[in-house]
Protein backbone atom coordinates (compact mmCIF):
# COMPACT_ATOMS: atom_id res chain seq x y z
CA UNK A 201 0.00 0.00 0.00
CA UNK A 202 1.30 3.44 -0.81
CA UNK A 203 0.93 6.68 1.07
CA UNK A 204 -1.53 9.33 -0.06
CA UNK A 205 1.33 11.79 0.09
CA UNK A 206 3.23 9.81 -2.49
CA UNK A 207 0.26 9.78 -4.86
CA UNK A 208 -0.30 13.50 -4.47
CA UNK A 209 3.38 14.27 -4.91
CA UNK A 210 4.03 12.30 -8.04
CA UNK A 211 0.66 12.35 -9.69
CA UNK A 212 0.36 16.11 -9.20
CA UNK A 213 3.14 16.91 -11.65
CA UNK A 214 1.25 15.01 -14.33
CA UNK A 215 -1.97 16.81 -13.41
CA UNK A 216 -0.24 20.15 -13.64
CA UNK A 217 0.97 19.29 -17.10
CA UNK A 218 -2.45 18.16 -18.17
CA UNK A 219 -3.81 21.59 -17.30
CA UNK A 220 -1.57 22.96 -20.03
CA UNK A 221 -1.53 22.50 -23.76
CA UNK A 222 0.48 19.33 -23.74
CA UNK A 223 1.57 16.61 -21.36
CA UNK A 224 5.00 15.03 -21.11
CA UNK A 225 5.52 11.94 -23.19
CA UNK A 226 7.44 8.92 -21.97
CA UNK A 227 10.46 8.44 -24.19
CA UNK A 228 12.04 5.17 -25.08
CA UNK A 229 15.10 4.61 -22.94
CA UNK A 230 14.38 7.59 -20.71
CA UNK A 231 13.88 6.15 -17.26
CA UNK A 232 13.31 9.61 -15.87
CA UNK A 233 10.27 10.25 -18.10
CA UNK A 234 7.74 9.51 -15.38
CA UNK A 235 7.93 7.74 -12.03
CA UNK A 236 7.08 4.07 -11.80
CA UNK A 237 3.88 3.25 -9.94
CA UNK A 238 4.28 2.31 -6.26
CA UNK A 239 3.42 -1.31 -7.05
CA UNK A 240 6.87 -1.57 -8.58
CA UNK A 241 8.57 -1.00 -5.24
CA UNK A 242 9.75 -4.56 -5.18
CA UNK A 243 13.20 -6.04 -4.92
CA UNK A 244 14.91 -6.50 -8.26
CA UNK A 245 18.35 -6.13 -9.79
CA UNK A 246 19.12 -3.04 -11.92
CA UNK A 247 16.97 -2.68 -15.00
CA UNK A 248 19.99 -2.74 -17.32
CA UNK A 249 20.88 -6.24 -16.07
CA UNK A 250 17.77 -7.73 -17.67
CA UNK A 251 18.71 -10.91 -19.42
CA UNK A 252 22.12 -10.98 -17.74
CA UNK A 253 23.49 -14.19 -16.34
CA UNK A 254 26.61 -14.70 -14.23
CA UNK A 255 29.61 -13.93 -16.40
CA UNK A 256 31.43 -17.10 -15.42
CA UNK A 257 30.64 -20.69 -14.58
CA UNK A 258 29.42 -21.16 -11.03
CA UNK A 259 32.34 -22.32 -8.97
CA UNK A 260 32.30 -23.51 -5.38
CA UNK A 261 33.62 -20.86 -3.00
CA UNK A 262 33.19 -18.02 -5.48
CA UNK A 263 30.38 -15.50 -5.60
CA UNK A 264 28.92 -15.01 -9.10
CA UNK A 265 29.59 -11.70 -10.86
CA UNK A 266 26.68 -10.18 -12.79
CA UNK A 267 27.34 -7.92 -15.81
CA UNK A 268 25.14 -6.36 -18.50
CA UNK A 269 24.73 -8.44 -21.65
CA UNK A 270 27.19 -7.71 -24.42
CA UNK A 271 24.27 -7.06 -26.80
CA UNK A 272 22.76 -4.38 -24.54
CA UNK A 273 25.45 -1.70 -24.27
CA UNK A 274 25.03 1.05 -21.70
CA UNK A 275 25.45 4.75 -22.49
CA UNK A 276 29.04 5.81 -23.24
CA UNK A 277 29.86 2.04 -23.34
CA UNK A 278 29.82 2.15 -19.55
CA UNK A 279 31.10 -0.97 -17.83
CA UNK A 280 29.30 -2.45 -14.84
CA UNK A 281 29.70 -5.49 -12.60
CA UNK A 282 28.31 -6.57 -9.26
CA UNK A 283 28.39 -9.43 -6.80
CA UNK A 284 26.34 -10.24 -3.73
CA UNK A 285 27.76 -10.31 -0.20
CA UNK A 286 29.19 -13.38 1.47
CA UNK A 287 25.91 -14.70 2.91
CA UNK A 288 25.42 -11.57 5.06
CA UNK A 289 21.91 -11.16 3.71
CA UNK A 290 19.55 -12.89 1.33
CA UNK A 291 19.36 -9.86 -0.98
CA UNK A 292 22.03 -7.78 -2.63
CA UNK A 293 21.43 -4.48 -0.83
CA UNK A 294 23.40 -2.48 -3.43
CA UNK A 295 21.44 -1.04 -6.34
CA UNK A 296 22.44 0.83 -9.49
CA UNK A 297 20.88 3.06 -12.13
CA UNK A 298 22.25 4.15 -15.52
CA UNK A 299 20.06 6.26 -17.80
CA UNK A 300 19.60 9.47 -19.71
CA UNK A 301 17.67 12.29 -18.13
CA UNK A 302 15.66 14.34 -20.60
CA UNK A 303 15.05 17.83 -19.30
CA UNK A 304 12.19 19.70 -20.88
CA UNK A 305 11.64 23.41 -20.87
CA UNK A 306 8.58 24.65 -19.06
CA UNK A 307 6.51 27.55 -20.22
CA UNK A 308 3.77 29.28 -18.37
CA UNK A 309 0.68 31.00 -19.67
CA UNK A 310 -2.42 32.66 -18.30
CA UNK A 311 -6.00 32.05 -19.28
CA UNK A 312 -8.99 33.55 -17.47
CA UNK A 313 -6.93 34.32 -14.37
CA UNK A 314 -5.74 30.74 -14.19
CA UNK A 315 -2.08 29.99 -14.69
CA UNK A 316 -1.29 26.90 -16.64
CA UNK A 317 1.88 25.12 -17.39
CA UNK A 318 3.18 23.76 -20.65
CA UNK A 319 5.81 21.11 -20.54
CA UNK A 320 7.29 21.24 -24.02
CA UNK A 321 7.40 17.73 -25.40
CA UNK A 322 10.67 18.41 -27.15
CA UNK A 323 13.73 17.69 -25.10
CA UNK A 324 15.64 20.78 -24.08
CA UNK A 325 18.72 19.33 -22.39
CA UNK A 326 19.99 15.78 -22.10
CA UNK A 327 21.81 14.60 -19.02
CA UNK A 328 23.61 11.30 -18.51
CA UNK A 329 23.20 9.72 -15.11
CA UNK A 330 24.85 6.90 -13.16
CA UNK A 331 24.14 6.11 -9.52
CA UNK A 332 24.99 3.54 -6.87
CA UNK A 333 23.02 2.96 -3.68
CA UNK A 334 24.22 0.83 -0.79
CA UNK A 335 21.35 -0.30 1.40
CA UNK A 336 21.38 -1.25 5.07
CA UNK A 337 18.65 -2.74 7.23
CA UNK A 338 17.12 -4.33 4.12
CA UNK A 339 17.10 -3.63 0.37
CA UNK A 340 13.94 -1.47 0.23
CA UNK A 341 15.49 2.00 0.56
CA UNK A 342 18.14 1.34 -2.08
CA UNK A 343 15.51 -0.12 -4.44
CA UNK A 344 13.36 2.99 -4.04
CA UNK A 345 16.28 5.40 -4.42
CA UNK A 346 17.41 3.59 -7.58
CA UNK A 347 13.95 4.09 -9.04
CA UNK A 348 13.21 7.65 -7.88
CA UNK A 349 16.33 9.77 -7.41
CA UNK A 350 16.82 10.42 -11.13
CA UNK A 351 13.17 11.35 -11.42
CA UNK A 352 13.60 13.87 -8.57
CA UNK A 353 16.73 15.27 -10.30
CA UNK A 354 14.82 15.67 -13.56
CA UNK A 355 12.01 17.51 -11.76
CA UNK A 356 14.38 19.83 -9.90
CA UNK A 357 16.36 20.65 -13.05
CA UNK A 358 13.15 21.40 -14.97
CA UNK A 359 12.15 23.71 -12.12
CA UNK A 360 15.27 25.85 -12.73
CA UNK A 361 16.02 25.25 -16.40
CA UNK A 362 16.31 28.98 -17.19
CA UNK A 363 18.86 29.25 -14.41
CA UNK A 364 21.16 26.62 -15.88
CA UNK A 365 21.38 28.02 -19.41
CA UNK A 366 23.01 31.30 -20.31
CA UNK A 367 26.07 32.87 -18.75
CA UNK A 368 24.65 33.86 -15.36
CA UNK A 369 21.48 32.62 -13.68
CA UNK A 370 18.81 35.34 -13.66
CA UNK A 371 17.75 36.67 -10.25
CA UNK A 372 14.11 35.86 -11.09
CA UNK A 373 12.69 32.88 -12.95
CA UNK A 374 9.79 33.55 -15.32
CA UNK A 375 9.67 37.21 -14.39
CA UNK A 376 10.98 40.69 -14.94
CA UNK A 377 13.89 42.24 -13.11
CA UNK A 378 12.47 43.94 -10.02
CA UNK A 379 15.68 45.88 -9.52
CA UNK A 380 17.79 47.13 -12.44
CA UNK A 381 20.93 46.05 -10.63
CA UNK A 382 19.85 42.40 -10.22
CA UNK A 383 22.43 41.05 -12.70
CA UNK A 384 25.16 42.88 -10.79
CA UNK A 385 24.06 41.37 -7.46
CA UNK A 386 24.17 37.88 -9.00
CA UNK A 387 27.63 38.62 -10.41
CA UNK A 388 28.90 39.98 -7.10
CA UNK A 389 27.83 36.79 -5.37
CA UNK A 390 29.66 34.90 -8.15
CA UNK A 391 26.63 32.67 -8.70
CA UNK A 392 27.25 30.49 -11.76
CA UNK A 393 24.90 28.20 -13.65
CA UNK A 394 26.73 25.19 -12.18
CA UNK A 395 25.73 26.43 -8.70
CA UNK A 396 22.10 26.15 -9.74
CA UNK A 397 22.68 22.58 -10.95
CA UNK A 398 24.35 21.78 -7.62
CA UNK A 399 21.34 23.28 -5.81
CA UNK A 400 18.98 21.17 -7.91
CA UNK A 401 20.94 18.01 -7.02
CA UNK A 402 20.87 18.88 -3.31
CA UNK A 403 17.12 19.53 -3.45
CA UNK A 404 16.55 16.30 -5.39
CA UNK A 405 18.33 14.24 -2.71
CA UNK A 406 16.18 15.93 -0.07
CA UNK A 407 12.97 15.24 -1.96
CA UNK A 408 13.94 11.62 -2.61
CA UNK A 409 14.62 11.23 1.12
CA UNK A 410 11.14 12.56 1.92
CA UNK A 411 9.53 10.17 -0.57
CA UNK A 412 11.42 7.21 0.90
CA UNK A 413 10.38 8.24 4.44
CA UNK A 414 6.71 8.48 3.49
CA UNK A 415 6.73 5.22 1.58
CA UNK A 416 8.59 3.33 4.27
CA UNK A 417 6.14 4.51 6.90
CA UNK A 418 3.12 3.65 4.75
CA UNK A 419 4.42 0.18 3.95
CA UNK A 420 5.75 -0.43 7.46
CA UNK A 421 9.28 -0.99 6.23
CA UNK A 422 12.57 0.34 7.51
CA UNK A 423 16.13 0.79 6.38
CA UNK A 424 18.24 3.31 4.51
CA UNK A 425 20.92 3.60 1.88
CA UNK A 426 23.90 5.65 0.80
CA UNK A 427 23.72 7.43 -2.55
CA UNK A 428 26.47 8.26 -5.05
CA UNK A 429 25.22 9.90 -8.26
CA UNK A 430 27.07 11.26 -11.29
CA UNK A 431 25.35 13.55 -13.78
CA UNK A 432 26.93 14.77 -17.01
CA UNK A 433 25.19 17.93 -18.17
CA UNK A 434 26.30 20.70 -20.52
CA UNK A 435 29.95 19.68 -20.57
CA UNK A 436 30.34 19.17 -16.83
CA UNK A 437 30.29 16.09 -14.66
CA UNK A 438 28.58 16.57 -11.30
CA UNK A 439 29.31 13.90 -8.70
CA UNK A 440 26.98 14.00 -5.68
CA UNK A 441 27.74 11.80 -2.70
CA UNK A 442 25.92 11.07 0.54
CA UNK A 443 27.53 8.09 2.25
CA UNK A 444 30.65 5.97 1.94
CA UNK A 445 30.68 4.94 -1.72
CA UNK A 446 33.44 6.53 -3.77
CA UNK A 447 34.06 8.04 -7.21
CA UNK A 448 37.63 8.15 -8.47
CA UNK A 449 38.93 9.48 -11.78
CA UNK A 450 41.94 7.47 -12.90
CA UNK A 451 44.15 9.32 -15.38
CA UNK A 452 47.43 8.22 -16.90
CA UNK A 453 49.56 10.33 -14.55
CA UNK A 454 47.21 11.15 -11.69
CA UNK A 455 44.28 10.11 -9.53
CA UNK A 456 41.46 12.59 -8.95
CA UNK A 457 39.07 11.81 -6.06
CA UNK A 458 35.60 13.05 -7.04
CA UNK A 459 33.79 12.30 -3.79
CA UNK A 460 34.16 12.64 -0.04
CA UNK A 461 33.05 9.88 2.29
CA UNK A 462 30.65 10.70 5.11
CA UNK A 463 31.08 8.54 8.19
CA UNK A 464 30.63 9.20 11.93
CA UNK A 465 34.37 9.90 12.09
CA UNK A 466 34.58 12.30 9.13
CA UNK A 467 31.51 14.19 10.37
CA UNK A 468 32.26 14.02 14.10
CA UNK A 469 32.17 17.78 14.66
CA UNK A 470 28.84 18.32 12.86
CA UNK A 471 27.27 15.47 14.81
CA UNK A 472 28.68 16.58 18.18
CA UNK A 473 27.56 20.16 17.53
CA UNK A 474 24.02 18.95 16.87
CA UNK A 475 24.05 17.09 20.19
CA UNK A 476 25.37 20.23 21.91
CA UNK A 477 22.58 22.36 20.38
CA UNK A 478 19.80 19.81 20.99
CA UNK A 479 20.92 17.72 23.99
CA UNK A 480 17.47 16.12 24.25
CA UNK A 481 18.31 14.13 21.12
CA UNK A 482 20.63 12.03 23.29
CA UNK A 483 17.83 11.29 25.83
CA UNK A 484 20.37 11.04 28.68
CA UNK A 485 21.57 7.77 27.12
CA UNK A 486 24.73 9.04 25.37
CA UNK A 487 27.60 11.45 25.89
CA UNK A 488 28.58 13.71 23.00
CA UNK A 489 32.28 13.76 24.04
CA UNK A 490 34.78 11.57 22.27
CA UNK A 491 37.33 9.63 24.34
CA UNK A 492 40.07 7.32 23.07
CA UNK A 493 38.20 4.39 24.65
CA UNK A 494 34.96 3.70 26.47
CA UNK A 495 35.37 5.04 30.01
CA UNK A 496 34.87 2.91 33.14
CA UNK A 497 33.86 3.69 36.70
CA UNK A 498 37.43 3.94 37.90
CA UNK A 499 38.10 6.72 35.35
CA UNK A 500 35.84 9.10 37.32
CA UNK A 501 37.93 11.91 38.80
CA UNK A 502 40.86 11.25 36.43
CA UNK A 503 41.93 13.67 33.71
CA UNK A 504 41.60 11.93 30.35
CA UNK A 505 41.95 12.82 26.67
CA UNK A 506 38.73 14.03 25.05
CA UNK A 507 37.36 15.97 22.07
CA UNK A 508 34.27 18.13 21.67
CA UNK A 509 32.60 19.64 18.59
CA UNK A 510 34.85 22.71 18.62
CA UNK A 511 38.10 20.73 18.56
CA UNK A 512 40.26 19.23 15.84
CA UNK A 513 42.87 18.46 18.46
CA UNK A 514 42.58 16.74 21.82
CA UNK A 515 42.36 18.17 25.33
CA UNK A 516 42.09 16.77 28.87
CA UNK A 517 38.96 16.83 31.00
CA UNK A 518 38.19 15.55 34.46
CA UNK A 519 35.84 12.60 34.10
CA UNK A 520 32.41 12.93 35.69
CA UNK A 521 29.73 10.26 35.99
CA UNK A 522 27.88 11.46 32.86
CA UNK A 523 30.99 10.79 30.78
CA UNK A 524 30.52 7.06 31.42
CA UNK A 525 27.47 6.99 29.13
CA UNK A 526 27.81 5.35 25.73
CA UNK A 527 29.61 7.73 23.32
CA UNK A 528 27.66 9.40 20.52
CA UNK A 529 30.40 8.20 18.16
CA UNK A 530 32.20 5.06 19.14
CA UNK A 531 34.83 2.90 17.50
CA UNK A 532 37.43 3.57 14.86
CA UNK A 533 37.64 3.19 11.07
CA UNK A 534 35.13 0.73 9.63
CA UNK A 535 34.02 -0.08 13.19
CA UNK A 536 33.03 3.54 13.97
CA UNK A 537 29.32 3.78 14.70
CA UNK A 538 26.92 6.69 15.11
CA UNK A 539 24.90 6.06 18.31
CA UNK A 540 26.29 2.53 18.29
CA UNK A 541 24.08 1.87 15.26
CA UNK A 542 25.14 3.23 11.86
CA UNK A 543 28.48 3.25 10.02
CA UNK A 544 27.52 6.20 7.78
CA UNK A 545 26.43 9.74 8.61
CA UNK A 546 24.73 10.69 5.34
CA UNK A 547 22.27 8.87 3.16
CA UNK A 548 18.61 8.41 2.33
CA UNK A 549 15.93 6.78 4.49
CA UNK A 550 16.31 5.52 8.08
CA UNK A 551 13.39 7.70 9.18
CA UNK A 552 12.14 5.03 11.59
CA UNK A 553 15.54 3.95 12.90
CA UNK A 554 15.94 4.02 16.69
CA UNK A 555 18.82 2.88 18.84
CA UNK A 556 18.03 -0.61 20.04
CA UNK A 557 16.11 -0.76 23.35
CA UNK A 558 15.88 3.07 23.53
CA UNK A 559 13.72 5.88 22.17
CA UNK A 560 16.75 7.63 20.68
CA UNK A 561 16.18 8.44 17.00
CA UNK A 562 19.14 8.25 14.62
CA UNK A 563 17.63 10.26 11.75
CA UNK A 564 18.21 13.74 13.26
CA UNK A 565 21.95 13.08 13.13
CA UNK A 566 21.90 11.88 9.52
CA UNK A 567 22.06 14.25 6.59
CA UNK A 568 20.55 13.44 3.21
CA UNK A 569 22.35 16.35 1.52
CA UNK A 570 25.19 15.32 -0.80
CA UNK A 571 28.52 17.00 -1.32
CA UNK A 572 28.78 17.78 -5.02
CA UNK A 573 32.08 17.86 -6.92
CA UNK A 574 32.23 19.32 -10.44
CA UNK A 575 34.56 18.23 -13.24
CA UNK A 576 34.54 20.76 -16.11
CA UNK A 577 35.45 18.90 -19.29
CA UNK A 578 36.39 22.14 -21.07
CA UNK A 579 39.09 22.79 -18.46
CA UNK A 580 40.45 19.24 -18.72
CA UNK A 581 42.09 17.57 -21.64
CA UNK A 582 40.02 14.38 -21.42
CA UNK A 583 41.95 11.47 -22.91
CA UNK A 584 40.98 7.95 -23.91
CA UNK A 585 42.52 6.45 -20.79
CA UNK A 586 40.63 8.72 -18.35
CA UNK A 587 38.32 6.30 -16.55
CA UNK A 588 35.84 7.18 -13.83
CA UNK A 589 35.41 4.38 -11.31
CA UNK A 590 32.31 4.52 -9.11
CA UNK A 591 31.98 1.78 -6.51
CA UNK A 592 30.32 0.92 -3.23
CA UNK A 593 32.44 0.43 -0.11
CA UNK A 594 32.65 -3.32 -0.75
CA UNK A 595 35.37 -2.53 -3.32
CA UNK A 596 37.19 0.20 -1.39
CA UNK A 597 37.35 -1.88 1.80
CA UNK A 598 39.80 -4.14 -0.03
CA UNK A 599 41.39 -2.04 -2.77
CA UNK A 600 43.05 1.33 -2.22
CA UNK A 601 42.87 4.18 -4.75
CA UNK A 602 46.38 3.24 -5.88
CA UNK A 603 45.42 -0.45 -6.25
CA UNK A 604 42.43 0.49 -8.40
CA UNK A 605 44.46 2.95 -10.48
CA UNK A 606 47.11 0.31 -11.12
CA UNK A 607 44.51 -2.25 -12.25
CA UNK A 608 42.67 0.30 -14.43
CA UNK A 609 45.82 1.59 -16.16
CA UNK A 610 47.12 -1.89 -16.93
CA UNK A 611 43.73 -3.04 -18.17
CA UNK A 612 43.23 -0.02 -20.44
CA UNK A 613 46.73 -0.43 -21.84
CA UNK A 614 46.13 -4.12 -22.65
CA UNK A 615 42.56 -3.76 -23.97
CA UNK A 616 42.09 -1.08 -26.61
CA UNK A 617 39.42 -2.09 -29.08
CA UNK A 618 36.54 -4.14 -27.65
CA UNK A 619 33.68 -1.73 -26.81
CA UNK A 620 32.61 -4.17 -24.04
CA UNK A 621 36.02 -3.83 -22.37
CA UNK A 622 34.84 -1.45 -19.65
CA UNK A 623 32.47 -4.10 -18.33
CA UNK A 624 35.41 -6.52 -18.35
CA UNK A 625 37.34 -3.91 -16.36
CA UNK A 626 34.50 -3.55 -13.81
CA UNK A 627 34.33 -7.34 -13.56
CA UNK A 628 38.07 -7.53 -13.00
CA UNK A 629 37.83 -5.06 -10.09
CA UNK A 630 34.91 -6.94 -8.50
CA UNK A 631 36.77 -10.24 -8.82
CA UNK A 632 39.85 -8.77 -7.11
CA UNK A 633 37.80 -7.57 -4.13
CA UNK A 634 35.43 -10.53 -3.68
CA UNK A 635 38.21 -13.09 -3.35
CA UNK A 636 37.34 -16.72 -2.78
CA UNK A 637 36.29 -18.85 0.14
CA UNK A 638 39.25 -20.41 1.89
CA UNK A 639 37.87 -22.62 4.66
CA UNK A 640 35.84 -20.28 6.84
CA UNK A 641 37.31 -17.03 5.50
CA UNK A 642 37.18 -15.15 2.20
CA UNK A 643 40.61 -14.12 0.93
CA UNK A 644 42.05 -12.34 -2.09
CA UNK A 645 44.69 -13.73 -4.47
CA UNK A 646 47.38 -12.28 -2.21
CA UNK A 647 45.85 -13.97 0.87
CA UNK A 648 44.57 -10.67 2.28
CA UNK A 649 41.02 -10.50 3.69
CA UNK A 650 38.47 -10.15 0.88
CA UNK A 651 35.28 -8.10 1.05
CA UNK A 652 32.27 -9.82 2.64
CA UNK A 653 30.06 -6.97 1.43
CA UNK A 654 27.99 -6.46 -1.71
CA UNK A 655 30.26 -4.97 -4.40
CA UNK A 656 29.05 -2.81 -7.31
CA UNK A 657 31.30 -1.03 -9.81
CA UNK A 658 30.77 1.34 -12.74
CA UNK A 659 33.73 1.94 -15.10
CA UNK A 660 33.03 4.97 -17.29
CA UNK A 661 35.33 6.13 -20.08
CA UNK A 662 34.93 9.90 -20.06
CA UNK A 663 36.32 10.06 -23.59
CA UNK A 664 33.28 8.10 -24.78
CA UNK A 665 30.92 10.91 -23.81
CA UNK A 666 27.92 11.20 -26.02
CA UNK A 667 26.75 14.77 -26.52
CA UNK A 668 24.21 13.88 -29.15
Ligand code: MG
Pocket residue numbers: 334592593594653654
Ligand atom coordinates in the same frame (compact mmCIF):
# COMPACT_ATOMS: atom_id res chain seq x y z
MG1 MG B 1 28.46 -1.78 1.33
